[in-house]
Amino acid sequence: MIDALHTHRPRIVVIGGGTGLPVILKNLKNRHVDIAAIVTVADDGGSSGILRNYINVVPPGDIRNVMVALSDLPQLELDLFQYRFKSSDQFFAGHAIGNLIIAALSEKRGGIFDAVQILSKMMKVDGHIYPAANEPLELNAEFSDGTQMSGESEITAAGKLIKRVWVETNDDSHKPEAVQQVVDAIMNADQIVLGPGSLFTSILPNLMIENVGDALKRTTADIVYICNIMTQKGETENFTEADHVRVLNQHLGMNFINTVLVNMKEVPPAYIDHKKWNEVSQPVKHDFAGLRAMGCRVISADFLELKDRGAFHNGQEVADELLNLIGRSPDEE
Template sequence: MSNDLNNRPKIVVIGGGTGLPVILKSLKEKNVDITAIVTVADDGGSSGKIRNYMDVVPPGDIRNVLVSLSDLPKLDLDLFQYRFNNGDEFLSGHSIGNLIIAALTEMKNGVDNAVEIISKMMKVNGHVYPASSQDLQLCAEFDDGTKMAGEYEITYADKNIKHVWVENISSDEQPKTNQKVIDAIMNADQIVLGPGSLFTSILPNLMIENLGHAVINSPSKVVYICNIMTQKGETDHFTDADHVKVLNRHLGCNFIDVVLVNNASIPNNYIDKIKWNEISKQVTHDKVGLEKQHCKVIQDNFLKLSDDCAFHNGKLVSDTLIKLINNKDWSD
């Protein structure tokens, strides 16, 4: 791989939640040009409160991505991530980073400008773009025909999700992304989706019409990092093929080229479901279902067991992504 910074492979990673920073942190150590496109549909916790009070894009997922790509010392990052405890009545639950992003959004007339400035301040190794600068809301239709708005409400509705889309809260304007996001996608050597919540972290980005069209029309390969565990309220009982089927159905074509699937088993009773407030099972592999969708499957031990839960091993995943770019036997 060339040492010329201008010739580094361009990898665009799209998603949100806690899974995306794990992959970005490891990719940062590679000789690649990273662009992270981050969901803006979160409406829970500190992000949701800030959005409601200040009418700004929810900053939480953006904050975590900035930290994962930052070269600042640990103390600086810990301060940026610091969340006030419940004893602080006025600031309870808010992180300093969320407040800084919100303040700069107000000062500099928009979240795009704010993230650009913070990226320089935090010595971010890559590019971070909100999926949209508009105030978007996630909406869903369930199998029973009912509809609901709001990412938090959808996740905890305890219903099977049929379809999701995004709407512009403050106007009738069609949700859209900016030209920098489109250019990054169209010029990418590889587009990576996930890992993350299928309906609430990945699809909200792809449901922005011009962003989704760019992913479909980009000449680069699209790689989906399949979740290791199902997610209650979103993907109960899903196989890996079911995840891909939902993505393809939402965009109207089989656009997923490669799927990374973990094949290592999680020990019985390892996950502390009370601690993580999560009732989930390991995603099962459906080879035939994936083959029917014409995508290449790469199985490996991508599992990292830590803190009584199951995560992706960022280093192993990033190593595989680089091999996909360099190895024609894998990418063609």
Template sequence: MSTKIEQSIANNNGKVVVIGGGTGQSVLLNGLRAYPLDLTAIITVADDGGSSGTLRDYLRMVPPGDIRNVMATLSNASNDFLHLFQYRFKSDAGFLANHTIGNLMIAALAQENQDISAAIKILSQMMDVQGHVYPVVNDPLTLCATFTDGTTISGEAEITHAHKKIERIWVEDVDGSEPKSEPEVINAILGADVIVLGPGSLYTSILPNISIPNVASALRITPARIIYISNIMTQKGETDDFSDSDHLRVLNKHIGANVIDTVIMNSGLVPEDYIDWQRWDEISHQVKSDPEEVRKQGAVPIMGNLIELRDEGVFHDAQKIAELLYTIIKDPGTGKDSL
């Protein structure tokens, strides 16, 4: 790394904002934390399933699960502490069934301080979290979808289980008012050098964030380079037969302009005989690569073999993605079709 680049990063020019949710966001951040970057995670709060959904309903708080995973990923706490933080009670544990210690800690601090942001700040200090962690809003949201057949469903779990083609996604506050992100979220977007969308479920991890009006507005005016990491596999009932440019089109449509500058696309081939289709029944087929269609939407396609094969499934390789992103951050002119 050159002296110029080191000085640039030392002067806080390596500000990277990762917007998303689910396991993909944590995987990416785990790769990026190996580099000298100022990381910020903006996390969806529309999850309504599992332990997060239960705490959300009982305590009227944002679902803590994705927040917990990101904090654990960025923490410098001991492995023993992190193991306890991530411990999930077994399904036969009565009222504690399937809850994680970390979710309960976040819930307790949020209730004690009457503010989820304060809870995250306190816990971040306790866990020596290297970066900034923000829920996209401080109140739980309801995810809503209109399908191509004209029907409408509310609730992330219900939308996912419907397995129907989605026309549009939006979020609603529990009291019916328009959701609004806090100033620190908007300031992070406006002050970033690079903003990363994904990887993760298009309709349930990424769009719930960018569908918030002031977040979409900030994305339209930020000087940051906006990068989308396209999914490797389509999601059954949601993105069947989607190409990379189809994902991009939906994102730009919900943001309200063609603002995405770069699309990172996988060029590796997924071996059909490797995937356990029963175990990973939410995936369908490999996403089609169509770089020319991506260019037509004003984005630069950057391709590479980004596949990690494990557990009879297909995932993004965190190290490869992080290395590629860091190359882009070091050299903003990066735009080759194959790296």
């Protein structure tokens, strides 16, 4: 299998959303791999949420950040695409220019998928960016107490233990569905990467699209989960790595995660600014026995990067390990 991989650019599919996804993609770029990013369309916060409410487009924020991570445009042009208007600009307050461009092109083309493919060419994207669906989806959750709630922001703010999540279309007239290119990317991949990112609100919304979940259960690719370094307020308090994987497996009804990347570097408690990063609380607890009981191969190493008084994944170290897993040297051109 390794020899076969060296005859083509290994196909790596990265699925998720939020701030973790662009970090991994940026460090996989220019590493002689064929990258496809499948990005959540269930975000309802910030500029993305405002645009969604006003003109009913797929929230563009995560897609914008992924596009910048994979773009070969000069930095000045990327900075302009990322520029967010100041609060004093009342009409445009808080909006990123890139969000407005994506929203405009989506409206012009009648959907987010074709818009992103066109803009990817304009942005000189090295790889493929696939919105998980061609329409906005609404995230729903059932909590351990039996109550239910809709909306990503509301779910995480509820402060309850999440039992399960699912996605619905805006008018609930049909089931959410990914376009065929998304399914084909999963089925043709050599490696599929989930995370890092919010378990219930960035990763699972993609998997809860029925034909995406089915493809993940059928693919022969190695499915790698990058476990979060820190627990997340409103989602994964007191979780172990095995708890994360157990939730993923339960949502798809089978043990489909093959490999788990686990950070072993200790996070200095005094370094974390809990007020600034109020979504994190404590390091995710280790449970190697629990992971192996679900059939997971565990890769434990120092994947930690401390910056801005928070704990994050070191994108280069993670990318190096992903390349090692598919039998390619990180230094190989």
